[in-house]
Amino acid sequence: MIKGIIFDKDGTLFDFNATWGTWTRGMLEAEAKGDPAVFDALADAMGFDVDANQFRPDSIVIAATVDETADCILSAIPDKDKDALLARMNAATAQVTQVEAVPLADYFSGLAALGLRLGIATNDAEAPARAHLDRAGVTGHFEFIAGYDSGHGGKPAPGQLHAFCAHTGLDATNCLMVGDSTHDLHAGQAAGMRTVGVLTGPSPHAELAPFADIVLPDIGAIPGWLKSENLIAL
Template structure:
């Protein structure tokens, strides 16, 4: 059976466009430093983060959860009310130094030159996501940016993915969902999109491969994969 032609690519953000450990290790350390005076328990342990190694446990809530879910964990270990925790997370998130996984203007520009529509579906909130894309000089390459607060929920639910397909006027089977976590690949399966894994996040190839049509080292391999496909 012939495969559908890919006409659009929907990206996860953290661990896909940006190197997860280098980017979110800094964010998590900044949050711990800012919250230290109001903590009531071992917050780093609750977040599954080692501040000395600047690395995460495989099951860390920071890796694939929505910002609301992470905020709930943090709020249980500080004296600040939940809304203030969320506001602080957004403040620190917008300023977090994101480290691109590849040359994003080059790679994404080449995909646009192929005529592909591009989108972002992240479990981060929309405002920091836009700030991160703008900081990398690629915001204008995206047709649609969706965060967990954009009205369609978060992954692994398929709401963001289906909203992108509808906005682009494309059947889900003509869209590749690219991500570094099982949340991303599960969302792709539930939406009927083509699941593509990348290794710029915490998950190893053997964990992603059973759930993806292909697992690439980075998104730089998308062009060659599209040609071979």
């Protein structure tokens, strides 16, 4: 039986390209300071399709930590100061208007009514992650929130998921890891959890399916799937 669910954030709770496409273009323009060659180099390094205003499915940014994304940016503009870049990125991302994959407040109220224990495991930094959850009005539904900088490492390593189990007292076999990237699913498998892939990020079904118990259109389909598989007490 499933007693706990730990969710990725970007591309899972929030539609990835709808949220980050426009913001990323603005960030790249700011870092390029009007130099078209630098802008193109940054877009290429980050796997950002300028014409479509969205990330390519093979972009490093989809599953990377903020620290790894900063390194990617610095590969195109190596004269920048990494600490200063990280500070700008964390401050700016905390203010991004997130596009919810489903109406989150009602969704998580419904999961809570089913008696499920809930957590967040993101490769974002914890502070902006909490800001995004606060803005969506759902922070209170999660008893565990971890970013890559929270002391448990980042995905695809399972440290955040092990910490969720330790915090809740749940066995990993009674938990579900939900995410939009193979990093999320690999972390779930390594932790001994069931895994659910969702298609609200750039990764296609064929990329997620080999590592997921099920691939669903979005998180809204999870309660119905759990009930159909008799994985939750009714």
